[in-house]
Amino acid sequence: MEVFKHVRNLINKGLLIALLAVFMITTITPQFVHAEESLTIMAEAAILVDAESGKILYEKNAEKPLGVASMTKMMTEYLLFEAIKEGKVTWDQEYQVTDYTYRISQDMRLSNVPFREDGSYTIKEMYEAMAIFSANAATIGIAETIAGTESKFVQLMNEKAKEMGLAETTFVNSTGLSNSSLMGMHPEGTKETAENIMPARSVAKLTKILLDDYPEVLETTKIPLKMFREGTSDETRMENWNSMLPGLIYEYEGVDGLKTGSTDFAGYSFAGTAKRDDTRFIAVVMGAVDSEGAGSYKARFDATRVLFDYGFDEFTNEELIPAGYQFKEQGTLEVDKGVEEKVAIAVKEPVTMMIRTAEKELYQPELVLDDSVVEKGKLEAEVEEGLVVGSIQLTKTEGSEYGYLSGNENKLEVATTESVERAGWVSLSLRSAGGFLSSLWDDAGTFVKELF
Known part of the structure; x- marks a missing residue:
């Protein structure tokens, strides 16, 4: 009997602690209300x-x-x-x-x-x-x-x-x-x-x-x-x-x-x-x-x-994104027929926006590439420094966003940070031959593996 009584007391204490925790969360945790929802405009x-x-x-x-x-x-x-x-x-x-x-x-x-x-x-x-x-x-x-x-x-x-x-x-x-x-x-x-x-x-x-x-x-x-x-x-x-x-x-x-x-x-x-x-x-x-x-x-x-x-x-x-900002998931673009195979891209100018100060962390940048410039994720050499390859789209993760009077938000440009010259025909031929030999080697390796 004493064992059951002890267990019951522990359960009661646990329930009390849980109730106190819920009370403290609901009374101490700030209740966030979007200011625009509380505006009364007569x-x-x-x-x-x-x-x-x-x-x-x-x-x-x-x-x-x-x-x-x-x-x-x-x-x-x-x-x-x-x-x-x-x-x-x-x-x-x-x-x-x-x-x-x-x-x-x-x-x-x-x-x-x-x-x-x-x-x-x-x-x-x-x-x-x-x-x-x-x-x-x-x-x-x-x-x-x-x-x-x-x-x-x-x-x-x-x-x-x-x-x-x-x-x-x-x-x-x-x-x-x-x-x-x-x-x-x-x-x-x-x-x-x-x-x-x-x-x-x-x-x-x-x-x-x-x-x-x-x-x-x-x-x-x-x-x-x-x-x-x-x-x-x-x-x-x-x-x-x-x-x-x-x-x-x-x-x-x-x-x-x-x-x-x-x-x-x-x-x-x-x-x-x-x-x-x-x-x-x-x-x-x-x-x-x-x-x-x-x-x-x-x-x-x-x-x-x-x-x-x-x-x-x-x-x-507020400045939401500094000049020179690079996207972690895509800091470069592939360059076709260039002396370099990749080129770095970054935000051209700092991105500032009139926002509620407390909501700065709610704006997340997304890279939107320009399909007329970037074809199938690649640029073709010759590539000039400062070539605009896309823009940033800022998404607010929660709360209201009303847009702009113009109907479109300001263009936030993303551009190449360096130039890439077009490779000569010799380099392109060697690169093409190298790719061909590499493909043969891979095919041969696969064939040998399949034998065993």
Whole structure:
């Protein structure tokens, strides 16, 4: 009996120890939760992008076409910068007010600087009014200057959208206003009920292209306050609608652009950008609402703040693979008809990527050879040093990965580290003869073995 009692006590102790171990594991072991899964973005759609590479760090309904409102004006800005670069328009060029722009400018329900019926204004004045104060009549005036009519300008907008690869994008006017707000003067060929439509991903892509091609746009979009026609009887106070700029009510460190948007159809939206040190992010929120489900100016900035905080707090640009890195499983390639039978291959440039710091070890490199260069695993001499033979594909072993705005990740090239000259015909003949004799010897050896 004592033996059985002792055994039972040991079993009970073992069970207790096991239970304690399970308890300690579940309470002490860190519970890893991917940060993007815990983000609460109060908007119909949202996206966060590394402005340098175009890598998407977070997205929500980013491919859903939605009303874009005045974020439309980023395309008008792009076409203006392009026209100035090509010499078609100048900053000091005068625009003569039309009946269309005069009537729109007098509607104080819309964002506007009032035009005089017989007035003329420089392109620079109208551009500043558009970029800072989202002035709609000024935007139409720019469109008319570039294309003759807003209708023709809309054609240019849609052609440029296609050229940029902006998916699911349709422009029906230059401003982003609902066509129904244009007093029956909406662009020819469009319906009065029509709206400008873009998904958040396309808005982010347009933002990046604008920043890449014409970064000087930020010199204007970062201005918190400017007086239109200062010192004249037409003086109008233009406070930037981007309230996240330094000194404004919802200021956020590093914000210097770019474009807000709001209509009854689109709700409250914002394409913002912020830079700290060498890191710049692009954040887009569309249809932002507060905790009660109501849209508001503040809601779009609250949602943007969450995205920017996530970017600056969680992400850094990390070197994942150094220059000269060689794959252990394949550090060389065979060379056909060369003085050397093999050539070393390695990563040309260091591979850096905007990632969550804690996830650096989750990215595993894989060599992808270029079949048009490497045939059946071999190169044919003569081989030049620096010949690109393939690329690296980085795979994340766990967690979300959203890809790039361009649709493809940046090319991470793998190349030869030395040159290999083509062997002369004598060397090739001897090598061929040697191979033939070696084959005969192997066949003879096999035959002898089979005899025994």
